[in-house]
Amino acid sequence: MYTYSSFDHEFLKSRNAQFRAQVERRISGALTEDEFKPLRLMNGLYLQLHAYMLRVAIPYGTLNSAQMRQLAMIAERWDKGYGHFTTRQNIQFNWPRLRDVPDMLDSLAEVGMHAIQTSGNCVRNVTADHFAGAAADEIADPRPVAELLRQWSTDHPEFQFLPRKFKIAITGSPNDRAVTRAHDIGLRMVLQGDEPGFEVVVGGGLGRTPVIGKVLAEFIPEADLLPYIEAILSTYNSFGRRDNKYKARIKIMVNELGLEEVRARVARRFKTLRAEWGGADQAILRDLRAAFAPPAFRNAPTTAYDTAYAHDPVFRSFADTNLAQHRHPDYAIVTVSLKAHGATPGDATADQMRVMADLAAQYGHDELRISHEQNVILPHVHKSDLPSVHAALQSAGLATANIGLISDIIACPGMDYCALATARSIPVAQEIAQAFRARELDIGAMKIKISGCINACGHHHVGHIGILGLDRAGVENYQITLGGDGTETAALGERAGPGFAYDQIIPAIDRLITAYLDLRDSEGESFIEAFRRLGPKPFKDALYQTGGRADAA
Amino acid sequence: MSRDFTPSVLTANDLFEGDVVYLTASGGWSRMHTEAQLFHDADAAAQALAAAQGQPERLVGPYLAPAHRGPNGPEPAHFREAFRARGPSNYRHGKQADGMCRN
Known part of the structure; x- marks a missing residue:
């Protein structure tokens, strides 16, 4: 997976220092709440019913064991020992104190995480298929493109004050596990001959005016994707209504202008932008593809799995509900349910986070995913390790066999x-x-x-x-x-x-x-x-x- | 005018903790709803609200919340305010865990 460059680290460091100073100015009285509120929201800090809430981005739902352990540490040190995973692949801490938030952000930065653009009228955390890079049905891993979008949208000067929030979801698979049609932009990888590109869906969203997104372009080649998305954002930024927040999402623009007119405006804008595009994005994308190269899958017998499946009914029930088909026949995708019967959907204690981090490090090529369905995924587990993984999950109260069932709410x-x-x-x-x-x-x-x-x-x-x-x-x-x-x-x-x-x-x-x-x-x-x-x-x-x-x- | 006024308490969130606070009759801020001053008069309530809005160094978002008299002091009239006065229902966190509510 992607690891932060020195540019990313420097950016976070300066951004966190900036926010620390803003918190100090709020406390000293130099900033009013009206002045401070948009600043804290741009850094993921809400004020909820009982306390502040810090919303941390987990870009395209991917994290490694060190990041998960740091989330556990933060939950224990500055919160009440747990975190809440959300439908946007974020994690929320429900009880931070204002003075502690700058330290929490510094701790996140140590492991390449942040809370930037998890709120406010900007491009939010880009979400993706939680089985990306592992699923058997996938054309290609969409996360290099998702990371490109994260880099492009983070602190993008033109798109910091959009008419309203903007959500992008991406999948590399024909089976849509990322709810792409309920996003401002949904990207679904498709093939034209042998060439991968994206179907671009626009104007989907739920909320008070639910709309299923419409296909704006049936096929955009990868090399054109970023300027095409920028053309959509740019069109929306110019036209989108700022007079009424309930009419400000792009879905309302698509409804008011009509799909054809939006398509024409985006095409005009794209023509200008594409000509200015120098190809730096494609060079970055090549590096990102290398960063997201699949792990070295192990060739080993799956006997331990076959034996446990045949003889252990509890393991079999877990395997039948919580495993999904991996691209490698000897591997499985494990979904860890955060939906134990009677528990709060999406909540994990710090201890549970550490158990999942340990399992990822020991058995899962150091990768974890958060699903929009508020579960955690170990995307690459060799089948011979599944009985051990299951036993460890059982002892942490994480082996509920209910994925896709009525209690997986x-x-x-x-x-x-x-x-x-x-x-x-x-x-x-x-x-x-x-x-x-x-x-x-x-x-x-x-x-x-x-x-x-x-x-x-x-x-x-x-x-x-x-x-x-x-x-x-x-x-x-x-x-x-x-x-x-x-x-x-x-x-x-x-x-x-x-x-x-x-x-x-x-x-x-x-x-x-x-x-x-x-x-x-x-x-x-x-x-x-x-x-x-x-x-x-x-x-x-x-x-x-x-x-x-x-x-x- | 005052005749149409719904008896209310003055509430806000604490700037530092984010916790819910209530104005008391002595002019201080309590974390317990039962210790809040119950306003019956619109003018007095509006004056108190204006004063609270002038304390951004310790309060966020002050507003008047309908309440009624109870055996231990004012009680929230609306379920949202009841949650604010008690804490969430899925964990014993917040005021209910800190001994800051009497239910």
Whole structure:
């Protein structure tokens, strides 16, 4: 993976010194809160309900064991001994004190990490397929391009004051694990003959106006990609509305101008920019490709795996749910669930972070990934090491075998932490995971996603079952959406009907699940497949106990 | 005018800790909602708010939050304020762990 150059280190050092001085000036009274707020946000520092929150970027979700250990150290030294991994492949510390934040940032810089552009109206942390560089179905590792985008967008003078925040996601695989169609720009690697390039999707996003992104260009060659993206940003920066923050995202521009007009404007801008491009980006990209070269995979027998799989039912259950196919036949991708039943989705203690760091160092070519689904991935584990990895995860409370099941829930922090939230998310996730634990293997593939406000950090629009927490006349109320999909077949869920009170949401989900189990044509038909075959009506009938369907089960 | 005023406490976040604080009747700032001064008068509340806005060296974002009288002192009227007064529900962190709330 990429390691920081002296330029990166110097940049972080000077940026952190700058922020340290800004904190001192805020404390001395030289800066007002109005002056300080945009400065702290540009450095990832929020003020939430109970405390400050520091949001640290994990670029394209990739980190090494030293970085994970440093996150553990920071969690223990300056926070309450844990961190929260988010749907944007960031980590959030929920309890820092203002005076400590400059030291936290210096500690991050020691391992090549930072919190820059994790907030504010700028290009945010570039997210990527969490299986990048490991997945069997991948055309090529998208992370060299993701790192190029990180370098290009970090402190880019033209794009520090965009009309609104800007999110880019990238995948090198036809199976979209990065929700690319719900981003301001989604990049999907495609081949034209033997030449790799990118399909460029624009104007996707969730939030109060959910939109599935539209294809702006079917194929942009790699050499043209950066000037093309700059042309999109530049067009958006000139046209995007600054008069109304709810109409300021690029999706609104695409809607107001129309896709054809946006395409024409971007093409004009691209023509100018491309001519000015000297090719330095391609030289950097070549170096980055070398930095992201695959590790030296080991050729060894997989007997230990085969034996454990045949004889240990607990290991087999873990292998069946938490392993994904690796590009090397003797390797596996291990997803470590941060969704133990009843736990807070995405939270890991400092001890757990160290266990995962140790496993990455010992068995995983020193690589870890954070998924937008709030889990941690060991992307390269030789199959013969899987029994040892599983045993170590078990002793750290990290061996929950539930990836892709009903308890593998995305949940935003909600009103337990977030100043913008209108209802809680975490306790709803905790209760669902516990309520369906005994039935989850039977229920099978299911994505439940929960947001505590319309900003949709919990991706509820693209959940098979989405749950949105709202404040209705001073009481928490939860709306359900059905049929959402965040993959290459992306779709927005449709609202089922009136919402449910906090204590009615579990019974409501239970009615939906019971109906699905009743309606599926075989055990192999998943909830989303049954929903697509049957449409929403039977599910709404079950939810609202209407339609004359006997609900006596 | 005062007749339409919802009884409220004056709250903010502490600049250094980020923790939630409340204005008390003695003019100090407490971390406990039950120790807050409950304003019944719009003018007095507005004056206190203006004074708090003049203390950026220790406070962030002061505002008036509806509350009502309870057996141990003012209680939040809205569930958001109840969370601010207590802490998150997934861990015993924040005020509930520091003995700064009475529920």
